[in-house]
Amino acid sequence: MSSTNRxxxxxxxLSLGYTMLYLSLLVLIPLxxxxxxxxxxxFGEFWTAVWNPRAVAAxxxxxxxSLTAAAINVVLGLIVAWTLVRYEFPGRHxxxxxxxxxxxxxxxVAGIVYAKLYMDEGPLGQFLVPLGIKGAHSVFGxxxxxxFTGFPFVVRTVQPVLEDLDKEVEEASAVLGGNRxxxxxxxxxxxxxxxxxxxxxxxxARAIGEYxxxxxxxxxxxxxxxxxxxxxxxxxxxxxxxxxxxxAVVLLVFSFALLVVINLLERWSKRHAN
Amino acid sequence: xxxxxxxxxxxxxxxxxxxxxxxTFGIIGLLVVIPIVKVFGEAFRDGIGAYWTNLTGDPxxxxxxxxxxMVAPVAVALNTVFGIAAAWCIARFRFPGRTILITLIDLPFxxxxxxxxxxxxxxxGSRTPVGAWLMAHGYQVIFAPPGLVLATAFVxxxxxxxxxxxxxxxxxxxxxxxxxxxxAGGWAMFWRVTLPNVKWGLLYGxxxxxxxxxxxxxxxxxxxxxxxxxxxxxxxxxxxxxxxGNKDAAxxxxxxxxxxxxxxxxxxxxxxxxxxxxxxxxxxxxMEAP
Numbered sequence: 001m002s003s004t005n006r007x008x009x010x011x012x013x014l015s016l017g018y019t020m021l022y023l024s025l026l027v028l029i030p031l032x033x034x035x036x037x038x039x040x041x042x043f044g045e046f047w048t049a050v051w052n053p054r055a056v057a058a059x060x061x062x063x064x065x066s067l068t069a070a071a072i073n074v075v076l077g078l079i080v081a082w083t084l085v086r087y088e089f090p091g092r093h094x095x096x097x098x099x100x101x102x103x104x105x106x107x108x109v110a111g112i113v114y115a116k117l118y119m120d121e122g123p124l125g126q127f128l129v130p131l132g133i134k135g136a137h138s139v140f141g142x143x144x145x146x147x148f149t150g151f152p153f154v155v156r157t158v159q160p161v162l163e164d165l166d167k168e169v170e171e172a173s174a175v176l177g178g179n180r181x182x183x184x185x186x187x188x189x190x191x192x193x194x195x196x197x198x199x200x201x202x203x204x205a206r207a208i209g210e211y212x213x214x215x216x217x218x219x220x221x222x223x224x225x226x227x228x229x230x231x232x233x234x235x236x237x238x239x240x241x242x243x244x245x246x247x248a249v250v251l252l253v254f255s256f257a258l259l260v261v262i263n264l265l266e267r268w269s270k271r272h273a274n
Numbered sequence: 275x276x277x278x279x280x281x282x283x284x285x286x287x288x289x290x291x292x293x294x295x296x297x298t299f300g301i302i303g304l305l306v307v308i309p310i311v312k313v314f315g316e317a318f319r320d321g322i323g324a325y326w327t328n329l330t331g332d333p334x335x336x337x338x339x340x341x342x343x344m345v346a347p348v349a350v351a352l353n354t355v356f357g358i359a360a361a362w363c364i365a366r367f368r369f370p371g372r373t374i375l376i377t378l379i380d381l382p383f384x385x386x387x388x389x390x391x392x393x394x395x396x397x398x399g400s401r402t403p404v405g406a407w408l409m410a411h412g413y414q415v416i417f418a419p420p421g422l423v424l425a426t427a428f429v430x431x432x433x434x435x436x437x438x439x440x441x442x443x444x445x446x447x448x449x450x451x452x453x454x455x456x457x458a459g460g461w462a463m464f465w466r467v468t469l470p471n472v473k474w475g476l477l478y479g480x481x482x483x484x485x486x487x488x489x490x491x492x493x494x495x496x497x498x499x500x501x502x503x504x505x506x507x508x509x510x511x512x513x514x515x516x517x518x519g520n521k522d523a524a525x526x527x528x529x530x531x532x533x534x535x536x537x538x539x540x541x542x543x544x545x546x547x548x549x550x551x552x553x554x555x556x557x558x559x560x561m562e563a564p
Binding site: 034236 | 286287291294295297298299301302305306307308309310312313352355356358359360362363366367368369375377378379380381382384385386387388389390392393394395396397399401424427428431447450451454455460463464482485486488489490491492495496508509510512513516525529532533536537539540541543544
């Protein structure tokens with residue numbers, strides 16, 4: 001196919017050339033510069049920049065808050081996807097479009113409004129105070145906004161799989177004597193695991209790098225509510241460019257590893273679906 | 275549209291159905307609807323007149339709106355040209371490194387916006403060789419609009435290409451090959467055949483790209499220096515208004531404008547999705563004979 005295409009269809013070298021040029025200028029060269037800047041530091045300096053108590057506290061918080069938020073998103077996403085696909089009720093289409101709001105709403109707006117809603121005197125935060133939960137300027141608040149920003153991922157990965165689920169398979173299970181719960185557990189669940197896992201990883205990856213929504217609700221306190229992207233921004237304000245680049249390299253390497261995992265998962269889901 | 279659950283084996287008992295529907299309303303209500311209502315409620319608290327003054331009275335607010343409306347379209351245009359070029363070579367040709375190229379296009383999505391901003395500061399900041407050279411020749415990139423465009427274009431880099439590649443692949447090459455064999459030149463084929471065939475997918479990618487471009491905060495925060503009236507975009511200015519303590523009403527007014535843009539984006543997105551589904555259904559019809 002390729003050889004005939006290249007003879008019949010024009011523009012291969014032009015389009016590939018432009019793609020490579022733009023990709024290099026906007027993405028590859030800036031990324032390389034970031035790695036080079038981190039390499040300005042000696043190994044010892046690099047190590048102190050990326051592995052000091054403040055940085056480790058930031059990594060831990062970023063990792064666990066993102067993991068918790070992604071896990072909550074799996075539960076919420078499965079409930080919402082199931083309801084939107086399986087049931088007919090008034091308002092279904094509106095709810096379905098509202099699922100995408102976290103993708104479209106600027107994260108800073110979300111972050112500020114969540115902070116206002118959940119601070120101790122806020123309209124929702126005041127109900128958390130008697131329960132001993134601080135809604136804003138706390139890890140709870142960070143997880144909350146990360147749940148918001150990652151909410152659409154699981155819904156949108158699970159939904160199409162649920163829609164394509166073969167009706168006959170479920171009926172066969174019922175005919176063969178499986179009750180509703182067994183059908184769900186043995187027939188539906190296994191199909192939903194790959195897309196749910198893909199959605200989980202996408203939400204997790206998004207949460208790791210999230211900044212705009214978190215910065216307002218977190219309070220930005222070193223060692224307590226400072227996530228890794230915030231640490232980079234704070235280092236930059238101190239004019240510690242190489243140190244900022246070093247932490248960025250750690251974050252980049254972790255994100256690239258996640259990107260590989262996501263690709264593998266998507267390939268696995270596709271094979272599973274066939 | 276999807277098939278309705280007709281068979282009894284697929285219908286859940288009423289109490290499960292009821293619980294899940296109530297939960298779904300609760301989840302989306304708490305996560306999405308309440309924050310949106312809060313934005314509009316606060317923005318219009320003192321009436322339409324006050325709202326309008328809040329939006330248009332302050333020159334810095336006006337400038338932030340103007341800046342966002344300038345920066346986002348430039349970034350979208352850059353990524354659209356790139357998206358078309360990338361989709362053309364990836365969907366129409368097979369070449370070594372093609373899979374790697376697809377992965378590289380997705381790369382910016384997995385880079386934290388703060389890191390994206392940092393990269394451009396490290397490349398074009400006034401203390402870097404490139405930045406110093408540009409400064410000496412009268413060009414400022416960082417803490418200036420060009421830096422905003424670069425950071426925005428990076429963060430929204432994959433949107434158009436990502437939407438366009440599968441759609442171009444699905445359309446196939448038959449009509450293009452036919453146009454060529456009838457003697458159409460490369461550009462004539464592109465404008466008359468290729469582009470009309472993928473126009474909805476292209477628009478879809480551009481809309482998503484634009485929404486993210488207008489709302490970007492983290493990358494802009496780092497490259498802009500947040501200079502009021504110069505490099506403060508709408509999201510940055512919303513934050514500055516909130517932090518100034520006594521301008522919450524103005525901040526909510528500007529935030530409501532961004533929220534409105536987000537809702538408008540989703541509305542257009544739903545319309546295009548409907549259009550795409552129609553096109554697909556029409557394309558599939560003649561083949562459904564058996």
